Amino acid sequence: MSKLLCSVSLLAFIIVFSACSSGSASAQPMIGGRIGINIGNESLDPDPTAGTGVSAGSHVGILVGPQFDYWFSHNWAFSTGLIFDQKGIGFSEQGVSDNYVLGYLEIPLLVKQAFATGMVRPYIFLGPSIGFLLSATYNPPSGQGASQDVKASYNGADFSLVGGAGLSIDINGPKIFFDAAYALGLVNIDNNQQTGDNVNIKSRDIRIAAGVMFPLTGE
Numbered sequence: 001m002s003k004l005l006c007s008v009s010l011l012a013f014i015i016v017f018s019a020c021s022s023g024s025a026s027a028q029p030m031i032g033g034r035i036g037i038n039i040g041n042e043s044l045d046p047d048p049t050a051g052t053g054v055s056a057g058s059h060v061g062i063l064v065g066p067q068f069d070y071w072f073s074h075n076w077a078f079s080t081g082l083i084f085d086q087k088g089i090g091f092s093e094q095g096v097s098d099n100y101v102l103g104y105l106e107i108p109l110l111v112k113q114a115f116a117t118g119m120v121r122p123y124i125f126l127g128p129s130i131g132f133l134l135s136a137t138y139n140p141p142s143g144q145g146a147s148q149d150v151k152a153s154y155n156g157a158d159f160s161l162v163g164g165a166g167l168s169i170d171i172n173g174p175k176i177f178f179d180a181a182y183a184l185g186l187v188n189i190d191n192n193q194q195t196g197d198n199v200n201i202k203s204r205d206i207r208i209a210a211g212v213m214f215p216l217t218g219e
Helices: 002-021
Strands: 028-045 055-057 059-071 076-081 083-093 096-114 120-139 157-170 175-185 200-215
Touching (some): 028 055, 028 175, 059 096, 059 200, 083 120, 083 200, 157 200
Antiparallel strands (some): 028 059, 028 200, 055 083, 076 096, 083 096, 096 120, 120 157, 157 175
16 A cells, blocks of 8 residues: 555656646636635445444535645646645434534645646646645534544545546636536544554545635736
């Protein structure tokens, strides 16, 4: 798995530096922020709910944070930031539900490609994202006790491959954007030594966000 992580990160940086070397005078740094929702789920292997009547589902959380884009040209950029991201999973049985909510500080390292010219421009992006666990909470069914801190049951970091698409609109310098992405967790986030189980848990997230970016220099 460590070889896979290194390969994904290396590929992202190769694309970034290739874009940098072919950049032009149109290079443009931009700073801003994004806010949105994370529709989180988890891959469980083996699935402990199999045959129990319990069904696993998604948990809707928030994502918010500053973002920095460096456009090497009109079409290529490197995008990063500090994103607070709520992942997790929900469970239900006969109308009774509970969930696990995991809060991460994520650092995405994304390559972005924009298309077309003019005010409205579609774009795609791809790259790794490193998440550092800030909190993990178990919320039992309503009326069955208080929320519990379960941070010790999870590893301190997650590593995901993020890919998505969006649309940016130029408003005379600043740009507003809307995008959606899928984050595929690549590492086991379950602390097996703490929980004593052999379940392999990997995050799965759909991210929908909007934001605004401001140029740091004149174009």
